[in-house]
Amino acid sequence: MPLQADTAPTLRSLFFAFSKIGLTSFGGGLSGWMLREFVQRRAWLTQQEFLSGLALAQAFPGINVVNLSIWIGFQLLGGAGAVVAACGIVLPPMVVALTLASVFSHVADVRGVHVVLAGIAAAAVGLSLQTGLRAALHAAKGWARSLILLATFAAIFFWRLPLLWVVGVMAPLSITLAWRRIRAEAAAEASTP
Structure with missing residues (x-):
């Protein structure tokens, strides 16, 4: 509020x-x-x-x-x-x-x-x-998003991997998963009368 x-x-x-x-x-x-x-x-x-x-x-x-x-x-x-x-x-x-x-x-x-x-x-x-x-x-809503969040955090914080490499891998993965989720939701809406 x-x-x-x-x-x-x-x-x-x-x-x-x-x-x-x-x-x-x-x-x-x-x-x-x-x-x-x-x-x-x-x-x-x-x-x-x-x-x-x-x-x-x-x-x-x-x-x-x-x-x-x-x-x-x-x-x-x-x-x-x-x-x-x-x-x-x-x-x-x-x-x-x-x-x-x-x-x-x-x-x-x-x-x-x-x-x-x-x-x-x-x-x-x-x-x-x-x-x-x-x-x-x-x-962190859903297991896939939570896994990406935790993997990104661990890669940067614990393993100290280069930020650009982590983002270069995780961003496309995250975008692909989001795109699939949105597509599935749209298909579900389209099939509902």
């Missing part, structure tokens, strides 16, 4: 929503903030839509959160929404980052600064883990 469902998004509200995420999500974990903002708070997307967009964003080359921003913007407001979302997630934080980088060069030797940054990083990892677990629970 949304915390505060907004009306339909506008280019302005989309820009400010992405700017807010970009400016308040320190240390990473932006996809978790996006899930909370666009699915749980504003109800502009369903969880299913968001997780599908997240999967696509991770499959495309480039920065995942920028890809996800472009996808969300496009889903909500077309091409203009994609541009506005990308600008919102990138430009305001970039200005702040450049400013803070110049300040940090003056306080880099202060131990307290590094402690604060470590705390922020820990919170960001927790947020990313929460989003990853949601995606895993969503993806």
Whole structure:
């Protein structure tokens, strides 16, 4: 249930929503903030839509959160929404980052600064883990999907195989299984009067 469902998004509200995420999500974990903002708070997307967009964003080359921003913007407001979302997630934080980088060069030797940054990083990892677990629970429906999820995790985490090789093998396998499932569902629907 949304915390505060907004009306339909506008280019302005989309820009400010992405700017807010970009400016308040320190240390990473932006996809978790996006899930909370666009699915749980504003109800502009369903969880299913968001997780599908997240999967696509991770499959495309480039920065995942920028890809996800472009996808969300496009889903909500077309091409203009994609541009506005990308600008919102990138430009305001970039200005702040450049400013803070110049300040940090003056306080880099202060131990307290590094402690604060470590705390922020820990919170960001927790947020990313929460989003990853949601995606895993969503993806692990059925034994074949669960097996692909576990095999991919084991190949990268335990066996430390190269990511490109793992994705190169598992993605086509996963796509083939999904295609077969969709085809079987369509055939079942077609045969039902």
